Every structure is written in structure tokens, then in C-alpha cells.
Amino acid sequence: MDRRTFVKRTCVGSAVLFLSGTDALAYDDEVQLPLPPPIDVREAPLGKRSPLGMPGLYPGRVVELSDARSIAGNRVSQPVVRQMLEQGMKELTGESSVRAAWAKFVEPRDVVGIKINPSGAPACCSSPELVREIVSAVESVGVPTENIVVYDRFGYEMDIGSYQLLMPPGIRVVSVQGDRLDAAGYDANVYCQAVFFGEWETRSYMASIVAGGVDKIINVPTLKDHSASGVTGSLKNIGYGTFNNVARSHRAPYSFTNPLIGVMCSVEPLRSKAVLNIMDGTRMVWHGGPLTQNQDFIYQAGILMLSTDPVAMDTIELEIIEKKRRDEGAPSVWERNQKSITSNNGEFYHDATKNLYYRQPGHIAAAGKLGLGVSDLKQIDHREVRMG
């Protein structure tokens, strides 16, 4: 094994853990969902896990800031976002200065990766305005410009979001793969392996930029529902956004995003490097995620959330999306009614009562059981800050 360690985490043990007293893989009255297969993990040597890694310095703490001025006419206001980010960082850390708050997470010697979410661009993706502010904050701690990397897996989605253009000169803007099938940007020694639907390619490899290219990761997910996982937030952005060949985990109408999302997030060195989550909720997709461009389902929520705990953050995200769906008369993402399933993409993208999969929002609680954070709402320190 050379310098790496082989870790086998079959889900035989884990599945028992998941199934006892959690909704993660619950059976529904109407539909019986298949059980997930074992997942083998091969990861980098554990060594000493970083205290900054998931769930990070402030387990269970989520700061939610809202300011209606942060978005208008689909345009994000960078000055307002800056105020929200600064206020949020101070609230999260208890520091009185913004610089001191950021210094808790990054050091001048770090190579810092900013993991964006461009899927769904341009209608709903990590706002370049927010990413620019994060870049500026990281620079303020003393990290050299050339040591800041804005990245995602898919280059063509980043192209649509124009991230290359909109970042300051000197920042590296990197896509892990140029093509759908390009595997050159992945580390062959770190992977998750499972057979979900009898597929031939059973491994998902970790992006090399995560395995060895960066020291710290700031995760910038968006506030969205997801047709397969229920919501796509911190966990899915950092998990499925780090490994390749992940779409195989869901084949309509079934989804094994639970537990694969959490398992991927737990793999080292990803777990230790992901030190901070900043969720862009200026726009919220409450149906049709993650790719919809249908403005009927995109709400200009004006929200930003900060947490070191991706499980707690996604738990709050799930609450927000569920409330919005109730307000709009759409069924819960927990619904597992056969009548709600369609194989027609056009119908899914225009009818909020229809979905392609039996969604798996239980992946959040499952990730909590893996030690990645707090999923019990009663134990989450949810701090709401109304700004404008």
C-alpha cells in the first residue's frame, strides 16, 4: 500500500447504524425502496485528523443572514454581500474583527481551494460576487493570490457561469475535468467503490486537486432542492463535487445518494481540508434542482449561511426549502408517492408536484451518524441575523 492505507468501510456495519431509528433509509407505506449496497473506501492515511475538518470548529452552529437588498432583478449586490459575509464571519467565530475571524480557518502559507457550485448556471449557481468577496477575505489573511484556487469538476459549467472572466487576475480558476469522461484530474489511489445498479465502472475517484493540490477548502454551495438527494447543499457540493462518476448512484426512480454523499464527505483528506461552508442563498431553487433554468421555481431569497458543520447547515437548508415548498403548494421532498414520479423531464421541470426520483434527504442525517455534524434541529445553534 506504500504511503496509503486501505480502509474498508462496508455498509454492512454502517447500514445497521443507518437503519436504527433514523429516517435515512426508512421504508414508505406506498413504496419500498431498495437497500444501498456496501461501499468500500480507499483513502489517504488518516494520521491525525484536523480539528478544522468536518464538523469543524463550531459543530452545530449555523449563522443565517438575510438581506433583501442582496439581490434585485436577478443581480447580486457585491457590497451588500460583503456586509453579510463580514457580519456572518464575526457571528460564527465570536471575533470582533473580520480578519481575525478568517484567520481561524486559513493561514498565509495555505493553498486555499474555493469549491463553487456552477451546476445550474447561470440561473442559480455560486454567485461570482460572493466568490470575489471570499477571495478578497482570504487574501486579507495573507494568502498569496496565486495560492487561491477557484475550482469545480466541470469546465463547461464554469464556462457558462463565466467564473474565469469574473475572478481577479492571478487567481487560479480550475476545472477538474474538461469533458464528461475526462478522468485525468483524479487520484487513482483514493476512491469509493460500490455497485448500485449493476454498472461496470464501480469506482468514484477523488479529484487530485483535493487529494493533493490544496491545503484548505472553503465550500460555497447553493440553496437548492435536488431531484435525487432532496437538497443539494454543503454535503453534496463537497462530496459529489470531489469524486467522479457519481451520477451512477441514482437511476430513476431510485437514488443511493443516501448514504453515498455522506460517505464521500468522510473520506480523507477531504474531511480534514473542508474547513468552512458559505452557502449562497441569494437565489433559492425550490423545485427542479439542480439544473433548472425555470425562473418560476427560483426565488430571490437574499440569504447567506455560514457554518463549519455541513450537516447542521444542510439541516437548516432542508427546513428552508420544505417551508418554501409548503408555501408554494408543492409536496415535501420526503414524499414517496408513486404518483409523483415521472420519467418525463419536461414535466418535471414545469410541475412542482412531479419528480424523477424518490428523493433521499435522509442523506443529511446519515452524514451526521458518520460524525460529520449535527442533524438534530433541537441541538443546532441556529443564529438568524436580519440585516436589510
Place this chain on the structure above:
Amino acid sequence: MSNETTPAAGAATADNEWITLLCDNGRTGGQGAPPLEAPSRARWQLRLGSSVRSAPVLDHGILYVNSLAGNLHAVNVETGRLEWKFQAAGQIHSTPSLYKNKALFGCDSGMVYAVNRETGAKFWEFHTKGEVWVSPVVRNGVVFFGSADGHMYAADAESGKLRWTEQLAGRVYSTAYAAEKNLYVGCGDGHVHSLDAATGKILWSTATGNGIDSSPALVGDTLLIGSEDFFVYALDARNGAVRWRYETGLGISSSPAATVDTVYIGSKDGFVYALGTKAGELKWKTRAGEVVTSPPVFSEGVVYIQSFGTMALDGTTGKLIWRAGLGGSVQGAPVVAEGVIYVAGNGGEVYALE
């Protein structure tokens, strides 16, 4: 063979020449070419094995196509077979430009190359400190290009020797329009700049509300360009004053194809727009079905554009004439020449449709 990528305004190149982005630096596209009927077959198709994120160019029977694998491919348009390919140091998002016996293009590792069009051998390379996604344009023997390092460069097209460089305040992904004495270019900091082509000195700058990916077109003394701030701008090319602007639903990465009467441009809101060149009034807009980031091409009465496939729209009404599910692209533009439409796209296939 054209010696410059910049013909005089309104002078469209010959039907078998398409030597830079949108045919020539005047962005004249296929103007003057007869409209193509719905293609019924592919004369040939070629699998490059890597995504194409730029537009092909054509001259005298050879189609030049760049790919993300870092290759410039020379393809015989009669046979669809590869004549040669050149390996660059990084991925290529740059549309090639042809100048005399050279094919010029940039790559993501910061190099601009001049490659022999006959053999694929390298003449020279020029180093910048950021990726070069733009198409180099040549005028009066000087090649102009911007880089993500935030600079505009001018170099001797024969030798690659630097003439001048000028620092801008943002990344440059906009392909410059090279007029006789002035350059016009958009910048990631949201400004449109006019530079002195001889010295690089900035003559005027006009701010928009967000970064500019779009490459400008010039009609008379009106400069047309899109911005990520959702607006299409018409500027006075002499001083940068805004003559009109038109708001679309989302940001604009597409570049305009313009005539004296009409400007055609796509928006990320999924529509293709036709606007009056003089006053910016909406003539029509047509939903493409998907995000539009590629530039359109306009031939006699027909607008061709790639999104997730290739479409032909009636230039007067915007009505869909035909749609082909081939050539899906986020950055490419079709080449329309001699009754054939050449498209390449994200899937790494090149098609000659007729």
C-alpha cells in the same frame, strides 16, 4: 488567401475563407452567403476525442479546429480526414486566426502560438502569465491578443516579437476588434476599452455593470458588445459614449453579429435577440431552449447559432427554420461556407452538414 484577419468594413471575405472568429475581424459572419436549407446529412464527421470550446476557421479547403486536449487540428473539408495536428502546452479555448502561412491561437498555459498552416510546425510562441482564450487578431502585420493575466499584447505577426503591452484591471477573455488605428476590447473588470493600436495607450474606457466576455463588433462608428450585467451596449467608437443599451434577462457572453440594420446576439437567459443597430429597439427575440453563450452567425436572411445543438432562425422574424441536434457548444460558432455548415462542440465531434 487573406493576409489580414481584418478586412475593410463591409468587405466580406471570399466564400471559402473564414479566417478568424465570426469569419473576419469585422464579425461579418456569413454575410453575402446564400442561406442554407435544413441539412439533410453529414458529409462527414470527425471525432477529435476531446471537447471543442472554440470556433473552427476555414481557408481553402482546410478547417482548423482547436480542442481541450491542446491540439490544433487541420482537417481536409473534402474528406473529413486529419491532415496534421499540433500539440500545445495546455488546453485550448482560443479560436484560431489565419494570417498568411500561419495559424495563430492561444492556450491555457499562457502561450500564443504561430503554427505553419501547411505542416503544423511551430514558427514561434509568445508567453503570457495567464490563459489566453481569445482569438488573436492581425492587422497591419501586428497580432493583438489579451490574456487572463490582465494585459493586452501586440506582437509582430511574423516573428512573435513584442511590440507593446498594456495592463488592464481585469482578465481579458474578449477578442479585440482591430480597426485601422484603434483596438476595442472588453475586460473582466466590466470596462470596454479603446486602445491606440500603435502604442497600446488607453484612449477611452466605458464602464458597464459587470465583466465582459463578449467580443465587440463595429458598424460605422458604433461599437456593439454584450456584458455580464445583462445589457447589450452600443457605444460611440470615437469616445465611448453610450448610444443605447438593451437589457436581456441574464448575463451576456455571446458576441454580436451585426449589420447596418440589425444586431444579433444571444443571452444566458436562453433567448437570441435581434436589435436595431441605430436605436437598439427589439425586432424579435426567440427562445433557443437553453442558455446561449455562443456568438451567432448571420448569412443572407438567416441567423445560425449554437446552443445545445445548432439552429437556423429567420433573420427577419426570428422564427425557427431548422434545428439540428449536433454541434452543442458553449463557446463555438458555426462556419458557413460553400453550401456547407461546419460545427464542432462540447462532445468533441466536428460535422460538415449539407
